[in-house]
Amino acid sequence: xxxxxxxxxxxxxxxxxxxxxxxxxxxxxxxxxxxxxxxxxxxxxxxxxxxxxxxxxxxxxxxxxxxxxxxxxxxxxxxxxxxxxxxxxxxxxxxxxxxxxxxxxxxxxxxxxxxxxxxxxxxxxxxxxxxxxxxxxxxxxxxxxxxxxxxxxxxxxxxxxxxxxxxxxxxxxxxxxxxxxxxxxxxxxxxxxxxxxxxxxxxxxxxxxxxxxxxxxxxxxxxxxxxxxxxxxxxxxxxxxxxxxxxxxxxxxxxxxxxxxxxxxxxxxxxxxxxxxxxxxxxxxxxxxxxxxxxxxxxxxxxxxxxxxxxxxxxxxxxxxxxxxxxxxxxxxxxxxxxxxxxxxxxxxxxxxx
Amino acid sequence: xxxxxxxxxxxxxxxxxxxxxxxxxxxxxxxxxxxxxxxxxxxxxxxxxxxxxxxxxxxxxxxxxxxxxxxxxxxxxxxxxxxxxxxxxxxxxxxxxxxxxxxxxxxxxxxxxxxxxxxxxxxxxxxxxxxxxxxxxxxxxxxxxxxxxxxxxxxxxxxxxxxxxxxxxxxxxxxxxxxxxxxxxxxxxxxxxxxxxxxxxxxxxxxxxxxxxxxxxxxxxxxxxxxxxxxxxxxxxxxxxxxxxxxxxxxxxxxxxxxxxxxxxxxxxxxxxxxxxxxxxxxxxxxxxxxxxxxxxxxxxxxxxxxxxxxxxxxxxxxxxxxxxxxxxxxxxxxxxxxxxxxxxxxxxxxxxx
Numbered sequence: 069x070x071x072x073x074x075x076x077x078x079x080x081x082x083x084x085x086x087x088x089x090x091x092x093x094x095x096x097x098x099x100x101x102x103x104x105x106x107x108x109x110x111x112x113x114x115x116x117x118x119x120x121x122x123x124x125x126x127x128x129x130x131x132x133x134x135x136x137x138x139x140x141x142x143x144x145x146x147x148x149x150x151x152x153x154x155x156x157x158x159x160x161x162x163x164x165x166x167x168x169x170x171x172x173x174x175x176x177x178x179x180x181x182x183x184x185x186x187x188x189x190x191x192x193x194x195x196x197x198x199x200x201x202x203x204x205x206x207x208x209x210x211x212x213x214x215x216x217x218x219x220x221x222x223x224x225x226x227x228x229x230x231x232x233x234x235x236x237x238x239x240x241x242x243x244x245x246x247x248x249x250x251x252x253x254x255x256x257x258x259x260x261x262x263x264x265x266x267x268x269x270x271x272x273x274x275x276x277x278x279x280x281x282x283x284x285x286x287x288x289x290x291x292x293x294x295x296x297x298x299x300x301x302x303x304x305x306x307x308x309x310x311x312x313x314x315x316x317x318x319x320x321x322x323x324x325x326x327x328x329x330x331x332x333x334x335x336x337x338x339x340x341x342x343x344x345x346x347x348x349x350x351x352x353x354x355x356x357x358x359x360x361x362x363x364x365x366x367x368x369x370x371x372x373x374x375x376x377x378x379x380x381x382x383x384x385x386x387x388x389x390x391x392x393x394x395x396x397x398x399x400x401x402x403x404x405x406x407x408x409x410x411x412x413x414x415x416x417x418x419x420x421x422x
Numbered sequence: 423x424x425x426x427x428x429x430x431x432x433x434x435x436x437x438x439x440x441x442x443x444x445x446x447x448x449x450x451x452x453x454x455x456x457x458x459x460x461x462x463x464x465x466x467x468x469x470x471x472x473x474x475x476x477x478x479x480x481x482x483x484x485x486x487x488x489x490x491x492x493x494x495x496x497x498x499x500x501x502x503x504x505x506x507x508x509x510x511x512x513x514x515x516x517x518x519x520x521x522x523x524x525x526x527x528x529x530x531x532x533x534x535x536x537x538x539x540x541x542x543x544x545x546x547x548x549x550x551x552x553x554x555x556x557x558x559x560x561x562x563x564x565x566x567x568x569x570x571x572x573x574x575x576x577x578x579x580x581x582x583x584x585x586x587x588x589x590x591x592x593x594x595x596x597x598x599x600x601x602x603x604x605x606x607x608x609x610x611x612x613x614x615x616x617x618x619x620x621x622x623x624x625x626x627x628x629x630x631x632x633x634x635x636x637x638x639x640x641x642x643x644x645x646x647x648x649x650x651x652x653x654x655x656x657x658x659x660x661x662x663x664x665x666x667x668x669x670x671x672x673x674x675x676x677x678x679x680x681x682x683x684x685x686x687x688x689x690x691x692x693x694x695x696x697x698x699x700x701x702x703x704x705x706x707x708x709x710x711x712x713x714x715x716x717x718x719x720x721x722x723x724x725x726x727x728x729x730x731x732x733x734x735x736x737x738x739x740x741x742x743x744x745x746x747x748x749x750x751x752x753x754x755x756x757x758x759x760x761x762x763x764x765x766x767x768x769x770x771x772x773x774x775x776x
Contacts, residue, residue, distance in 0.1 A: 070454055070597040093706055094455050094474065099448025100424055105523050120448065123477050125707070127744055148776060167706035169459050173772055178760070187747045190754045193703040195775045201763035209768045216765060217772045243424035349547040352447055352521035353479070390481055390744040393541045400544045406532070409555035411570060414563045418527055418571045421549045422502060 071097050074235045075135055081238065081270060082136065082231055091139045091168045095131035096235055098123045100243045100382070105350040106363075110370055113377040117248070118347075118363070119240060122355055122388025126188060128309075129260060129386045130160035132236060133229030138164040140228045141220035148173060148219040152206040155309055156387055159188035161222050166192045173197055173219065175206040224316050230263040237267025238276075240382055247277035249379040252362040254386055255285035255294060255332065256310030258321035264384075265324040281382070283330035285321065286365035288358070292334040294321065306337045306395060309358035309387060335364045343367065344389075345399050354389030354396070425451050428589045429489055435592065435624060436490065436585055445493045445522045449485035450589055452477045454597045454736070459704040460717075464724055467731040471602070472701075472717070473594060476709055476742025480542060482663075483614060483740045484514035486590060487583030492518040494582045495574035502527060502573040506560040509663055510741055513542035515576050520546045527551055527573065529560040578670050584617040591621025592630075594736055601631035603733040606716040608740055609639035609648060609686065610664030612675035618738075619678040635736070637684035639675065640719035642712070646688040648675065660691045660749060663712035663741060689718045697721065698743075699753050708743030708750070 071077070073092030075084055084090070103116040110116075121129035138161070141149050148171035151161050158174040165172035172194040176186070178201070186196060199206055207223070214221050222229070241247055247268055253261045261283055268280045287295055291303030291311050300313035315321065325331060335343075340357055343364035347353045362383040369375050389396055405421070407413040425431070427446030429438055438444070457470040464470075475483035492515070495503050502525040505515050512528045519526035526548040530540065532555070540550060553560055561577070568575050576583070595601055601622055607615045615637055622634045641649055645657030645665050654667035669675065679685060689697075694711055697718035701707045716737040723729050743750055759775070761767040 069599075073453075092455075094453025094477075097451065097453070099427075099451070099479075101448050104521070120479070123448075123479065125453075125474070125477065127742070148772065150772070163702075163706035163708070165706070166703055167458070169704075171776055173775070175768070184747070187751050188708065188744075190756070191702050191708060191743065191747070191750045192706060193756075195756070195771075196758040197768065197771045198758050198760045199763040199768070200761070205763040209763060209765060212765050213768045213772065216769045218776075219772060245423075348517075348545050349520055350523075352517035352519070352546060354517070354542065354545060388481070388744065389545065390542075390742065393538070393545070396545045397541050402544070402547075402549070404550040404552050406552045407554070409553040409559040409563060411563060411566050414529070414551065414553070414567045415570045417549075417551045418502065418504070418567065418573060421527070422525055422572075 073135055074132060074232065075139060078235050078238060083228065084139065088139060088143055090135065091142060091164055092135050093125035093131065093163065093167055095124050095135050096239065100240060101353065103351055106346060110367065114370060114375060115380045116366065117382045118353060119236060119382055119384045120353065121384060121386050126159045126163045127388040127391050128156040128160065129233065129236065130156045133232040134160040134164045134222065136228040136232030137222040137226045138168050142168050142170065146218065146220040147171065149222045150175065150210055150213065150219045151221065151223045152203065152210045153223065154185050156391070158186065158194065162189040162192035162194035165194065171195065175199060175210055177202045177206055224257050224259045230259055230266065233260055233263035234267030234270070237264045238271055241271045241277045244380065247272065247279055248281045248382040250284055250375060250381045251281040252284045252286060252366045252381065252383040254310050254358050254361045255287050255321065256312040256315065258285065258315040258317040261285045262317045262320040262324055265328060280328060283324050283328040284365060285325065285332045286361045287332065287334045288340060288361060289334040289336045294332040295334045307340055307358035307361060309356055310361065333365055335361050335368065339364050341399055344396065348389070348396070355385040356387035356389060356391050357395055359385035359387050427489055428486060428586065429493060432589050432592060437582065438493065442493060442497055444489065445496060445518055446489050447479035447485065447517065447521055449478045449489050450593065454594060455707065457705055460700060464721065468724060468729060469734045470720065471736045472707060473590060473736055473738045474707065475738060475740050480513045480517045481742040481745050482510040482514065483587065483590065484510045487586040488514040488518045488576065490582040490586030491576040491580045492522050496522050496524065498574070500572065500574040501525065503576045504529065504564055504567065504573045505575065505577045506557065506564045507577065508539050512540065512548065516543040516546035516548035519548065525549065529553060529564055531556045531560055578611050578613045584613055584620065587614055587617035588621030591618045592625055595625045595631045598734065601626065601633055601635045602736040603635055604638055604729060604735045605635040606638045606640060606720045606735065606737040608664050608712050608715045609641050609675065610666040610669065612639070612669040612671040615639045616671045616674040616678055619682060634682060637678050637682040638719060639679065639686045640715045641686065641688045642694060642715060643688040643690045648686040649688045661694055661712035661715060663710055664715065687719055689715050689722065693718050695753055698750065702743065702750070709739040710741035710743060710745050711749055713739035713741050
């Protein structure tokens with residue numbers, strides 16, 4: 069049977085009715101890939117799985133929340149959506165608005181945004197509104213304008229976003245036949261870790277798993293409010309997707325860690341990039357820098373002995389590497405080999421590099 | 423149950439045994455998305471589906487063939503693979519070699535390749551061998567070197583590639599409950615249309631469909647040997663993934679068209695780009711330029727009345743738009759709107775652009 073997206077798949081667990089018309093691009097249903105070479109390097113004492121969310125339609129996990137947010141916006145009669153994000157959220161919002169046949173508006177601060185970051189939003193026909201102000205001004209305006217214009221906000225304050233995102237936990241339980249022992253996630257706004265916990269708790273109540281996982285949230289060291297215990301005014305990290313100093317889901321995420329017996333911790337930019345390279349070169353999996361912080365944290369915790377042997381660990385990779393190839397290429401230090409087009413030189417180039 | 427890639431899924435239909443160790447990244451299982459807004463524009467007289475192959479792990483359909491080619495290379499004892507491609511094939515080869523823990527060599531002609539095209543291959547740790555010669559020299563050397571060095575060729579002359587690619591037809595029959603009436607594909611080397619036809623015929627023999635589709639191959643007008651009826655020495659098109667003048671699978675593909683009662687035709691670069699833009703703006707689906715030639719052809723054939731009403735049509739999109747965002751961005755003509763950060767100006771920007 070044709071897979072038609074997560075709203076139809078999980079209708080009974082989502083705030084929709086039979087009358088709801090899902091706006092879907094076939095999001096969700098992403099592969100859960102067991103690590104092999106990295107697991108061997110770590111002594112094969114754990115089962116480590118990657119939930120590869122970069123294989124959602126626009127290349128990031130944001131599509132899970134956006135299918136819900138846009139479906140509900142259309143259901144309530146909205147002819148337009150708006151958000152203040154400049155990265156993966158705006159790409160997803162623009163694509164789902166296109167699919168729904170409604171308008172998407174993206175508010176950005178003047179001069180602060182690389183055009184490349186907005187590429188997907190522009191390509192999907194979103195209207196880009198650039199303001200003479202900073203990102204906080206943008207967010208404030210987006211919140212206010214919904215009272216003055218017929219637009220629905222699809223930033224993470226939209227409650228339907230987390231409802232869609234919780235389905236990743238459903239999939240993992242179905243794939244493993246149970247919840248994992250540990251679930252590692254990159255943490256920026258902290259919505260995704262909260263959504264996963266909601267999903268794990270719901271399926272546990274339904275008897276689909278016999279336990280819930282410890283939730284572990286990893287941040288970038290230069291942008292780690294949950295690790296520090298207070299907001300960060302000038303977050304800095306190469307992992308732009310989690311460069312957030314004032315997380316929207318602060319209280320929710322604190323509760324997740326407490327309830328699940330998990331923890332927050334951080335990795336440096338150098339450690340994040342090392343793990344990204346390890347994943348691409350040893351497992352063939354290419355992700356955004358921010359994504360690799362989850363596995364980077366898991367590897368660190370395995371090495372210190374914090375994770376008991378034989379544990380099952382899931383690490384979420386939030387976005388595909390093709391979202392930000394430049395950072396990855398800058399990590400490639402191997403030179404291109406230049407030779408003459410003779411069989412001897414090609415053979416030597418191969419044999420010298422086996 | 424966890425989806426572990428197409429070799430385990432279709433083991434009984436592929437040249438593997440229980441002893442085969444699949445090298446997989448969770449490829450296949452891509453969404454089949456029904457067009458809505460474009461179908462409405464065309465009068466809703468047909469059911470048009472998109473097989474979104476850009477949601478394979480490295481962003482293109484090549485992963486279906488590469489999982490087979492690398493699995494069989496490892497099974498035969500190879501410690502390295504080699505190919506002469508510079509685009510999606512090299513990206514896929516490098517990723518699966520990384521997953522297998524073997525070496526990948528990519529042979530490229532000097533000075534003819536934009537570095538960005540090789541980004542994925544480099545990131546996954548492939549060894550890039552640049553020769554003082556052209557692409558034909560590279561292909562000849564790759565073929566010869568396999569006799570002189572312990573490497574397996576994974577170019578499209580590798581017969582296992584088509585075996586893996588045929589599984590897309592299996593998925594479509596399972597998704598629709600039958601074969602479509604028409605299947606449109608972009609045609610470059612012509613391996614993929616041949617592989618699909620193999621898959622459709624096998625499932626038809628197995629009783630899983632009650633008919634086979636007409637296979638329709640579309641080329642770019644500047645690179646259309648099948649339409650012209652002879653090889654093209656200097657193919658030119660913006661759709662680089664199908665810029666091939668001397669297709670490897672010439673005889674196979676001619677037979678497909680004859681057996682299936684299908685046809686070859688071509689679209690201009692302008693028409694290809696128009697369809698790419700239509701898909702992104704009206705359906706939220708972003709693909710490479712070469713991918714959109716399949717839908718572009720289907721739309722043209724619907725408009726001329728060549729396709730009977732109520733037909734079911736599948737169009738394959740071979741690669742994700744994130745593979746080549748620059749071409750798409752250059753099509754975006756809408757300006758960014760610059761305003762002051764006041765609620766009145768934001769509201770006006772929205773209302774003026776609804």
